[in-house]
Amino acid sequence: MAAFWDIFAGLFGSMGIGQILSLITGLSVGIVVGALPGVGPLLGVVMAIPFTFYMDPVTAMALLIGIYQGASYGGALSATVIGIPGTPMAAATMLDGHPMALAGRASEAVTLATIGSALGGVLSGIVLILIAPELAAIALRFGPAETACFALLGLTTMGALSGNSAVKGWMMGFLGLFIATIGLDPVTGVQRFTFGSVYLDGGIALIPLLVGLFSISEVMRQIERPVRASNVSMGLGASGRAFGTILSRGVNYLRSGITGVLVGVLPGVGGVTASFLSYRLALMFKKHDDPEFGEGNPDGVIAAETANSAVTGGALIPMLALSIPGDPIVAVLMGGLVLQGIQPGPQMFLEHLGVVQGIFAVFILGALLLLPLGLVFLRGIVGMLRLPLWGIMAGVLMVSLVGTYAVSREILDLFALLVFGMMGYLLRKGDYPLAPLVVGFVLGPIFEANFRRTVLVSQGNLVEYLATRPIALGVLALVAMAILAAFLKPRRARQTA
Amino acid sequence: MQTTRQPLLFALTFTLAICVALYLTSRIDLAFSSDLETFSGPRAYPAMILGAMLVFNVITVLQSGFARQDAAPDPARTGLPRTGHAMALFAVLVGFCFVFEPVGYLLTMIPLLILVAWLNGARNWPVTILVSVVLALTCLVIFRYALDTVLPEGLLGIDAVF
Numbered sequence: 001m002a003a004f005w006d007i008f009a010g011l012f013g014s015m016g017i018g019q020i021l022s023l024i025t026g027l028s029v030g031i032v033v034g035a036l037p038g039v040g041p042l043l044g045v046v047m048a049i050p051f052t053f054y055m056d057p058v059t060a061m062a063l064l065i066g067i068y069q070g071a072s073y074g075g076a077l078s079a080t081v082i083g084i085p086g087t088p089m090a091a092a093t094m095l096d097g098h099p100m101a102l103a104g105r106a107s108e109a110v111t112l113a114t115i116g117s118a119l120g121g122v123l124s125g126i127v128l129i130l131i132a133p134e135l136a137a138i139a140l141r142f143g144p145a146e147t148a149c150f151a152l153l154g155l156t157t158m159g160a161l162s163g164n165s166a167v168k169g170w171m172m173g174f175l176g177l178f179i180a181t182i183g184l185d186p187v188t189g190v191q192r193f194t195f196g197s198v199y200l201d202g203g204i205a206l207i208p209l210l211v212g213l214f215s216i217s218e219v220m221r222q223i224e225r226p227v228r229a230s231n232v233s234m235g236l237g238a239s240g241r242a243f244g245t246i247l248s249r250g251v252n253y254l255r256s257g258i259t260g261v262l263v264g265v266l267p268g269v270g271g272v273t274a275s276f277l278s279y280r281l282a283l284m285f286k287k288h289d290d291p292e293f294g295e296g297n298p299d300g301v302i303a304a305e306t307a308n309s310a311v312t313g314g315a316l317i318p319m320l321a322l323s324i325p326g327d328p329i330v331a332v333l334m335g336g337l338v339l340q341g342i343q344p345g346p347q348m349f350l351e352h353l354g355v356v357q358g359i360f361a362v363f364i365l366g367a368l369l370l371l372p373l374g375l376v377f378l379r380g381i382v383g384m385l386r387l388p389l390w391g392i393m394a395g396v397l398m399v400s401l402v403g404t405y406a407v408s409r410e411i412l413d414l415f416a417l418l419v420f421g422m423m424g425y426l427l428r429k430g431d432y433p434l435a436p437l438v439v440g441f442v443l444g445p446i447f448e449a450n451f452r453r454t455v456l457v458s459q460g461n462l463v464e465y466l467a468t469r470p471i472a473l474g475v476l477a478l479v480a481m482a483i484l485a486a487f488l489k490p491r492r493a494r495q496t497a
Numbered sequence: 498m499q500t501t502r503q504p505l506l507f508a509l510t511f512t513l514a515i516c517v518a519l520y521l522t523s524r525i526d527l528a529f530s531s532d533l534e535t536f537s538g539p540r541a542y543p544a545m546i547l548g549a550m551l552v553f554n555v556i557t558v559l560q561s562g563f564a565r566q567d568a569a570p571d572p573a574r575t576g577l578p579r580t581g582h583a584m585a586l587f588a589v590l591v592g593f594c595f596v597f598e599p600v601g602y603l604l605t606m607i608p609l610l611i612l613v614a615w616l617n618g619a620r621n622w623p624v625t626i627l628v629s630v631v632l633a634l635t636c637l638v639i640f641r642y643a644l645d646t647v648l649p650e651g652l653l654g655i656d657a658v659f
Contacts, residue, residue: 054644167560171511171553178518178546185539192525192539193518216590220583223616390617391628394610402606402636405597406646414594422587430507448542455537 015058015361022059023366026066027373031381033067034074035086036392041071042435045332046214047396049339050207050403057340058358062366064336065312065359068329069366072271072309073117073374077381080109080301089271089308092279096293096300103296111242112298114374116253116305119246121367123257124264124313128320129360135321136346144453145466147323149475151447154324156482157267158331159436166486169436172427176440177447179204186449199412206335207404208416209441213434215400216421221428222393245298252282252302260307264314270327271308278307309370313363320356321346323446328435334442345446504561511554519547582616601651606633 026048033044044067052060075087080097093113100109142150155177159169182193183203194200246253256278263274282303283293291297315326316333323345325331334344337355342348348356374381404417424434458465466472525540589612597605610629619625640646 051644054646165557165560167553167556171550171557174546174550174553178543178550181543181546187537188527188539190525190527190539192543193521219613220586223583223586224579388619390614390619390625393617394613394629395632397613398606398610398632398636401593402602402640402648406640406644406648409646411594411598414597418587418590418594421590425583425587430504432507452537452542 015358015365019059019062019358019362020365022055022062023066023362024369024373026063026068027070027366027369028066028377030067030070030072031074031077031374031377032070034071034090035077035381036074036387037078037084037086039392039396040075040087041068042329042332043214043218043396044071045329046210047399047403049210049332049336050407052336053207053339053407057337057342057352057355058362060336060340061333061355061359062362064333065362066366068333069117069121069309069312069363069370070373072312073114073305073370074381076113076117076301076305077110077378080113081106087271089275089311090304091272092275092304092308093301095279095304096295096297097304099294099296100298100301105239105296108239108242108298109296109301110378111239111375112245112301113305114371115242115246116256116302117309117374118367118371119253120257120260120306120309121312121370122364123254124261124310125360125364125367127261128313128316128363132317132320132356133349135317136349139321139346140350142346142471143469144450144457145469145472146475148447148450148454149472149479150322150324151443151450153475153479153482154267154318154322155436155440155443155447156479158325158328158439159433160482160486164431166483168432172432172434173436173440176437176442177444178440179209179437180441180444181448186445187452199410204441205407205413205416206339206441207407208413209420210332210335210438211400211404212417212420213424213437215396216417217424217428217434219393219397219400220421220425222389242298245302249299249302252285252299253306255281255285256303256306257310260310261314263307264311264326265317267318267324267326270315271311274311275304275308278303309367316359316363319344320348320359323443325439325442328438331435331439331442335438338442343446505558508554508558508561512551512558515547515551515554519544519551522547586613586616598649599652600649602637602648603633604651606636 029048030041030044033039034041045064048063048067052063055063071087072089075085075090076093076097078084078086079090079094080101083094083098083101085091085094097109097113100106139146139150155173156170159171159173160166180203182200184190184194184201185192191201259278259281260271260274263270263277279293279300282299286293286297286299290299293300311327315330318324318326319330319334323334323343325334337344337348342352342355400417401414404413405411407413427434427437454465455462466476522540522544525543527539589609593605593609607629610632611625614625614629637648640648
């Protein structure tokens with residue numbers, strides 16, 4: 001608890017006008033990309049990554065976290081107004097938000113979503129500040145075996161919970177680990193898979209991989225199968241009545257926020273699960289004079305939106321404390337830190353405490369700013385849903401190409417971008433999830449270094465060595481459970497069908 | 498039960514790629530003696546990763562080999578013309594990469610944006626061209642003045658104006 005107050009006292013000292021402007025920019029961009037069906041928070045964060053190359057760490061994280069928080073909320077706008085969730089996690093919000101809009105209560109629904117997002121974000125920010133330092137202090141005592149096992153756990157759970165097939169998810173995670181081996185061996189300096197190319201000696205660059213896998217493949221996919229929004233109603237504004245729910249439905253806000261944080265901490269689970277779980281819990285506590293769930297119940301909107309915003313803080317906890325991304329977007333945030341020369345994980349609390357404080361401050365301030373930004377610019381944001389798809393895709397492609405090139409003005413980066421773009425496009429065709437690949441690539445250096453250290457320390461007797469490491473064994477047991485659960489689930493589903 | 502072809506094709510392609518990667522792994526030139534080649538060596542680690550991928554891939558082949566064939570065609574599956582558009586875009590992007598630096602940012606980006614807009618259904622040419630030009634110029638100004646990054650000047654030195 002003393003650590004919490006120490007960090008809290010230093011929080012806003014790390015925020016200057018540049019960081020605040022970056023945060024506001026990120027929130028605004030995030031709300032728009034979250035609201036636009038077919039774009040989404042992951043693509044928004046990926047496209048912003050090249051721009052962070054020119055920023056200091058806190059400003060960079062302000063932009064990226066702003067987009068993350070903004071987009072988590074932005075999906076609720078299109079879900080409510082046009083009945084198409086801008087993000088998958090807004091699907092639960094749509095269940096009651098859109099019926100409210102159809103009943104002429106669109107302003108109330110959108111305001112509830114905004115309040116829920118803000119309160120969920122603040123709650124998860126407080127939990128983040130309370131828990132992450134304590135967990136990091138424990139993790140700093142971990143040896144290479146424990147660190148490698150946690151990295152493997154992150155990879156296993158992310159793979160198991162992404163897409164329709166756990167095996168494909170694990171395959172992609174290990175593909176990411178393999179791509180991370182391209183370049184010079186970190187221990188011996190031997191060239192691996194470089195084919196004599198000086199460009200590849202430095203390894204695969206993060207930006208062409210990220211931007212290619214997600215942006216270029218998305219542009220190609222949209223040409224094949226465009227996602228189009230329908231007509232948009234413009235009669236929207238803030239609803240004063242919705243603010244009264246902070247007291248009258250406070251228990252729902254609190255319960256949903258806690259649900260979101262707890263789900264967010266679990267690697268790979270994410271906002272969709274949190275929002276539907278929270279919705280289900282709210283259904284159990286339905287007030288008897290409220291409409292039925294699915295017919296415009298305000299508690300449905302509150303539960304879904306509060307939970308999916310609270311996930312954002314929860315997902316940062318394992319990233320900061322254990323170097324495990326809580327969801328694919330956090331994996332990209334980790335990449336953003338790596339670009340800044342900062343290795344994400346518990347050692348940040350020792351070596352880059354100012355950056356950690358900056359992340360905490362940015363997170364809390366972002367959640368608070370979401371309320372005024374979301375309400376004041378509501379009509380403009382909803383108006384953007386009328387933008388033609390061709391304009392959006394042209395903009396995405398342009399930013400992707402120029403952003404990637406501008407980082408090091410290396411034309412080979414553009415070719416690498418296209419290689420990963422085609423890879424992402426083909427993998428999507430084959431129903432292989434891309435998020436585990438990114439997680440594997442980001443975790444690759446951490447996993448390899450610690451795994452090889454463990455083998456060296458154990459002098460080849462890996463099993464005997466691990467038997468003396470109870471935490472590592474415990475984590476490996478979790479890995480085994482995650483694998484077993486993934487294989488058992490489809491069999492049980494078939495039996496009960 | 499009948500097989501589903503596409504997942505099997507992907508899995509078999511992966512198998513081939515993994516085998517090629519394993520061969521390349523065996524060709525990694527070790528600087529020191531083979532004593533390095535325990536589990537901690539520069540060859541062993543990628544070989545283990547590829548071995549795990551092979552196992553997952555075999556499971557995927559088995560799963561797709563025993564899967565039921567879909568009763569009705571997937572309505573979300575796109576036809577060949579739209580896939581051809583995506584491939585055409587990719588081919589144009591490859592060409593773009595070759596000409597980007599020698600020809601210049603503006604002279605390459607504006608036509609590319611117009612093409613992408615057309616492939617995505619834009620048919621109002623004056624609006625499409627105007628939006629493409631505005632987008633390209635806006636990006637140029639942002640990178641030149643906000644991020645202090647010069648984009649390729651090109652044949653006509655148009656970017657020197659900025």
